[in-house]
Amino acid sequence: MLELSILGFLHEEPLHGYELKARIQSLSGHIRPVSDGALYPAITRLVKAGLVEQRTRPGSSAAPRRTLSLTAAGRADLEARLRHPKDAEITDGQRFFTLLAFLRHLPDPAEQAEVLRRRQSFLDAPTSFFYRDGEPVRAEEASDLFRQGMLRVARATAVEEKAWLAEAIEALES
Numbered sequence: 001m002l003e004l005s006i007l008g009f010l011h012e013e014p015l016h017g018y019e020l021k022a023r024i025q026s027l028s029g030h031i032r033p034v035s036d037g038a039l040y041p042a043i044t045r046l047v048k049a050g051l052v053e054q055r056t057r058p059g060s061s062a063a064p065r066r067t068l069s070l071t072a073a074g075r076a077d078l079e080a081r082l083r084h085p086k087d088a089e090i091t092d093g094q095r096f097f098t099l100l101a102f103l104r105h106l107p108d109p110a111e112q113a114e115v116l117r118r119r120q121s122f123l124d125a126p127t128s129f130f131y132r133d134g135e136p137v138r139a140e141e142a143s144d145l146f147r148q149g150m151l152r153v154a155r156a157t158a159v160e161e162k163a164w165l166a167e168a169i170e171a172l173e174s
Contacts, residue, residue: 001089001098002034002042007070007078008102010052014069017043027101028094043068051077082106082115090118113172120165123158 005024009015015023017040024034046052051074056064070078082103089095096119106112128136129150139151 001028001095002038003046004078004081004089004102005098006039006042006046006068007051007074007081008105010068010070011075011078011102011105014067016065016067020068027098046074049077050074078102079106083111085115085118090115091122109172113169116165116169116172120162120169123162123165129154 002024005027006020009020009023020043021034021036021039024039028034043052043054047054051071053069053071055067055069057067058064082099083106085099089099099115103112103115106115126136128138130137130142130147132141137147137151139148139155142148142151
């Protein structure tokens with residue numbers, strides 16, 4: 001998801017590494033903090049792969065700053081990642097939110113709708129954090145107050161997400 005975030009933000013405009021890190025940090029928040037030890041090697045991989053271009057420019061007050069921008073190959077790679085997200089990017093809520101943050105960069109509304117349909121199908125399948133005898137445990141059946149809370153919040157979130165997905169898919173298809 002780090003590489004997707006880098007490509008997605010650079011699709012919007014060229015950025016310095018510090019600015020890029022701040023945007024990624026805002027997107028993922030406290031859930032998945034971004035360390036320099038993860039960000040800069042990812043940028044280096046993308047530069048070596050020809051997906052990101054790096055230019056050095058004079059700094060405003062001190063050392064030169066490197067500006068990162070997306071190449072044509074980087075745009076194509078971003079679109080491919082958005083068009084065919086991995087299953088974990090559909091089933092994991094935080095990863096899906098990262099995907100959603102950049103799905104507008106996929107130019108075909110039908111392909112955008114297809115990604116949303118995959119998430120919709122995932123949410124329609126009966127699941128739970130807890131199982132009893134191979135069956136999902138519902139909030140009303142949970143063994144304690146805290147598990148009930150987890151399940152109720154997850155159910156409420158899923159209801160709202162399903163409603164939004166249906167609206168978004170309809171808008172994309174019309």
